[in-house]
Structure formats: C-alpha cells, structure tokens
C-alpha cells in the first residue's frame with residue numbers, strides 16, 4: 136500500500152516575457168475548481184506590475200522582487216515557502232497548493248533544484264509539475280534568441296500555447312513541430328487568453344507513490360512499444376551484452392562512451408537540444424543503471440536539461456519513478472502499489488549539445504547484462520542506494 140504524500144503540491148508556472156503567465160494565473164485563482172492557491176510571483180526589475188495585476192482572490196500572494204528567482208533570490212524562495220508553511224500550520228492562512236510564477240527570463244532549472252534539494256522545503260512541499268507557456272505569436276523568434284526560453288520548453292510537463300488567435304494555422308503548426316522537437320514528452324494544449332481547466336495544470340508529474348501505470352506512461356510521453364519490437368534496440372540486446380561494458384568501465388576518463396561536453400559555441404539555438412528515450416522490457420540490474428547514470432551525469436551533467444523515467448530494478452518487487460534536472464534528482468519514488476506483470480522500464484532524456492545518435496547510443500547501455508548482479512541493497516552509492524525506504 137502506497138503511503139500518502141501529504142506535502143503541499145507546488146506548480147512552477149514559467150514562460151518567456153509576455154507569454155501570458157499572469158493572464159492564466161488570474162483565471163486560475165478565480166476558478167472555484169482550482170481550490171485554495173497561494174501564489175508566489177517573481178518579477179525582474181523595479182516595477183512590480185504583475186503583482187498589481189493579480190486579483191486578490193487568493194489568500195496569500197507573495198511577491199519576490201528585485202532579482203531573478205533563478206539566480207539572485209533563490210534563497211528568498213526557500214524563506215517564502217517555509218514562511219507560508221509556518222503561517223499555514225499556525226492557522227493564519229489556508230491553501231492546498233502553491234503556484235510559483237517565475238519571471239519571464241528565469242531559467243527554471245535552478246528553481247526545480249531548490250524545490251527538490253532544500254531539505255526544509257522538501258519536507259513540506261513537492262513539485263507537482265512544470266507548466267510552460269509558449270507565445271505562438273513571438274515564440275519562434277524567442278526560441279532563436281533566448282536559450283532560457285528553450286530551457287523553459289524543455290523542462291515542461293505541460294506546454295500551453297498562448298496567443299494562437301494571432302497566428303495562422305501554418306505558422307502555428309511550425310511552432311508546434313519545433314516545440315515537439317524540444318520536448319516530445321510534454322503534453323501540449325492551446326489556451327485562449329489564459330483559459331485552461333485547473334485540473335489540466337495539476338498532478339502533472341508521476342513522482343507520487345500512488346500513480347497508475349497509465350499516468351506514468353502519460354507523464355513520460357513515450358510509446359508503450361516493448362523494447363524487443365524496436366529493431367535497433369533489439370539488435371543491441373541480442374549482441375554480446377557484455378562486450379565493451381568492462382572495457383568501458385575500465386576507462387574512467389570516458390565512462391560509458393560519453394565524451395565531455397564541448398564548449399557551447401552558440402547556446403542560443405534549440406537545434407542543440409536533443410531528446411531520446413528507451414524502453415527496456417526486463418528489469419535492469421541496478422549496477423548497470425547506476426553505471427549508466429553516473430557516467431552520463433559525471434561527464435554531461437550540465438547538459439542534461441531533463442531526465443525522467445520509471446525503473447524496474449532486478450530483485451525489487453515494485454518500480455521507481457525518478458526525475459532529474461541536470462545532475463540533481465528528486466528522491467526516487469517507489470510505486471509500492473504497482474500491480475500487473477509489466478516490468479518495462481522507460482527512460483526519457485532531454486539534453487543540450489548532444490548528437491541524438493549519441494544520446495540513443497548511451498541509452499542502449501541500459502540493455503547490457505552482466506553475468507552476475509549484486510543485490511541492490513548491497514550496493515554503495517549511486518541513486519538506488521538511497522531509495523530502499525520511502526522518505527515521506
């Protein structure tokens with residue numbers, strides 16, 4: 136039976152300058168179906184305009200000003216969240232969830248890191264999803280010019296296209312295609328002037344112990360085709376599974392065949408973004424997964440915009456869902472109530488500066504099988520070493 140996660144869900148609402156975040160938020164907080172929401176807003180610059188534009192339907196609206204949330208005032212976010220929690224515990228305010236509206240130029244990565252790694256925050260709050268608004272009218276140019284906008288799209292669980300009324304269907308399709316190349320796993324919807332049913336914005340990640348397999352597959356956004364049916368993957372699985380593994384592992388300077396990141400020559404274009412996914416039908420030995428992950432993170436950590444997946448580990452009865460941004464991972468969540476015979480692991484990676492073939496090749500390492508696999512509990516270090524107990 137899965138333990139109920141009682142922490143307050145936090146939605147990160149991001150999107151480039153003028154994408155329509157405040158417009159959407161105004162609709163949201165007026166919608167009775169959205170429940171009680173505490174809003175944290177961040178504006179970059181001296182004039183706190185958005186704060187004035189937000190109607191006072193929420194019990195608690197906090198403005199974080201004079202700096203960008205993703206850099207200068209990350210510490211303020213931690214203080215604000217813990218302050219909100221203290222007021223809630225004291226019965227001074229009531230809210231069931233928090234929405235953080237980032238400034239338009241914020242890189243959402245560091246904010247996600249803070250939500251996940253700050254122990255005080257993570258005790259009371261959990262990331263419920265990243266919602267990114269993409270302006271269909273100006274989005275193409277913004278993606279060309281601003282890497283923050285590319286990262287905002289890449290990290291999203293849900294992409295909301297705004298201002299679709301201002302573009303013709305052909306341009307809209309081109310924009311959608313571009314977004315799908317940056318982040319194939321995010322669901323995409325259109326919103327006219329910020330009108331989105333609240334239910335669509337919430338419960339986006341599968342980082343909860345009580346999720347269903349359908350929810351996980353939806354969150355990962357990849358097909359449910361078994362690995363054996365994917366010709367390229369099946370071929371690798373059948374070739375000598377250990378060929379190269381020990382050799383690769385014996386070369387710590389280039390573990391698992393990854394090459395160190397080349398210096399970014401033009402970080403402002405999303406053609407440097409690639410994504411890849413894999414499905415592995417049989418449980419993965421924990422040391423294979425740890426070796427793959429360690430190698431990827433050690434050499435290419437800063438380039439990993441997002442990684443998520445469900446993992447069936449050899450020797451464990453139930454799978455885990457995991458989620459990482461760059462080298463930082465949420466505590467993996469064991470799905471103890473998982474039922475059914477499906478043991479397919481699914482992993483999705485969105486990265487910068489990778490050749491897509493290289494990314495696919497690295498994922499195929501998850502199909503390798505050593506002759507003997509240590510018990511998961513016996514392993515030291517690595518992601519799985521910390522996951523034997525549900526932390527909440």
Ligand SMILES: Nc1nc2c(ncn2[C@@H]2O[C@H](COP(=O)(O)OP(=O)(O)OP(=O)(O)O)[C@@H](O)[C@H]2O)c(=O)[nH]1
Pocket residue numbers: 150151152153154155156157158159185238239297298299300301326327328329
């Ligand atoms: N035509 C059209 N305009 C929209 C739509 N959504 C929002 N807008 C307008 O876009 C402008 C910017 O919207 P905001 O909600 O302030 O955008 P924001 O993302 O909060 O902006 P920043 O805080 O500056 O980053 C406003 O004038 C909105 O009325 C839409 O679907 N269609």
